[in-house]
Amino acid sequence: MQNKKTLGQNFLKSGNIINKIVETADISDNDFILEIGPGKGVLTEKLLDKAGKVIVVEKDIRLISYLEEKFENYIKKDKLKVIYGDILDFEAKDIFLKEDYKIVANIPYYITGKIVKKFLSEKKQPTMMVLMVQKEVAKRITQLPESILSISVKIYGDPKYVKTVKAENFSPKPKVDSAILLINNISKNFFKEEKEGEKHKKIAEKDFFYLVKAGFSHKRKTLINNLITDYDEKKELNKEILNKSFQELNFSPKIRAENLSKNDWKSLFIKIN
Structure with missing residues (x-):
């Protein structure tokens, strides 16, 4: 079965990497797992060995019957549910009514940001996410300086760069390396x-x-200038007020958005609102 480029399909083929993903997720037989884009079910198989129940959401209609046939016994035992559709069209509460759940997935890279943002901000959040993403994205989320992406993740959870995964571990081989x-x-x-x-x-x-x-609207501008031009719709803030607020927070007047931690952002929000 050929991969669909339009769906960003790069199937993981390394058993060692799959085992590392499962190990990172720290799965017990009480866990409910959501897998996004299971492909041919290589990771799914390992998840079923550990978890209480696995739900997979697959957008490629060609793979639905393949997965249903491959995992027929698990489906009959109600240990696996295969759902056809686009994960971005679902809400977590529609899939998991009461149960806590974890997301474990080798996701299409072109929707990484949308998936992360969607589930971190859901009313019913996962307790954990273990994702295969582009290496540069994982570095941007976990390393300094901060970015709007890293802050958007860190206010909801604790991100960790687990392992670099070389492009050779996928079929077809992507142009860039990945990371767990x-x-x-x-x-x-x-x-x-x-x-x-x-x-x-x-x-x-x-x-x-x-x-x-x-705050991040213009990378080369100071935070104060960005806030004056892009945040203060009511024109109630001015440089004098912001300088005073920054002084009370022990922020340099020349500080940039990338230098603030999530708690710095919280302190600033409370101070000027």
Whole structure:
């Protein structure tokens, strides 16, 4: 069966790498696993050996009957469910009603950002994500300086660069190397109500991300200049107010967005809202 380039299919063929993915996910027989884009089921097979139940979502209609035939016995035992469709069209609550779940997948690289953003911000988040992604994306998420992508991940969980995976481990061979990325301890605790003096401030996800996006809007500009031009719609902020806020937070007036940690962003949000 030929891969579909339009679906970004690069099938993983290394048994050692598959074992490393499963090992990283720390799967027990009580775990519910969501696999995105199972392909020919090489990773699925290993997941079924460990997990209580596996649900796979596959967009390539040609692979549905293949998977259903290959794993017929697991499907009959209700240990595997094969769903046809685009994962971006599903909500986690439609797949997992009550159960906690983990995502373990070799995902199509062209929708990596959308998948990560979607499930980290879901009402029903996974407890963990173990993903095969492009090496450069994994480095950008886990290494400094910060980026809008890394901050968007770190406010929900703890990302870790697990292992580089050479292009030779896939069929067909992609143009770039890949990496196993772990995002653990996923929650929305970052957005819990914060106390500032006598006041309690609720941090809304939408408003917080609006601030972060404004901060990163022009890479070569200082954070203050970005906030004045791209964040302050009501024109209530000015350089004097921001300089005072930065001074109280011990931020340099020349600091750039890439130099702020997730907790720095939280402190800034609370200070100017």
